[in-house]
Amino acid sequence: MSGKDRALGIVRNHWISIVLVILAAVFIAQNRYRTTIELFWLNVTSPLWLILLVLFAVGFAAGRLSARGKVPKK
Numbered sequence: 001m002s003g004k005d006r007a008l009g010i011v012r013n014h015w016i017s018i019v020l021v022i023l024a025a026v027f028i029a030q031n032r033y034r035t036t037i038e039l040f041w042l043n044v045t046s047p048l049w050l051i052l053l054v055l056f057a058v059g060f061a062a063g064r065l066s067a068r069g070k071v072p073k074k
Helices: 003-013 015-029 048-066
Strands: 034-039 042-047
Touching (some): 003 015, 034 048
Antiparallel strands (some): 034 042
């Protein structure tokens, strides 16, 4: 299988994930102003895109960890 065929197979199998990642990237890029996040006693002031990126990474990690024990389909 050539590299081009493999890449096409990945896009076919994961197109929804790819679209969601692109949408998340566009959303993050459009929200660049500074904001303050309050959680319990912590106040964090940061660009909104950075906070969104961190939350996206946390959600991605949670999804990967929850799918770790599942057997992949063939």
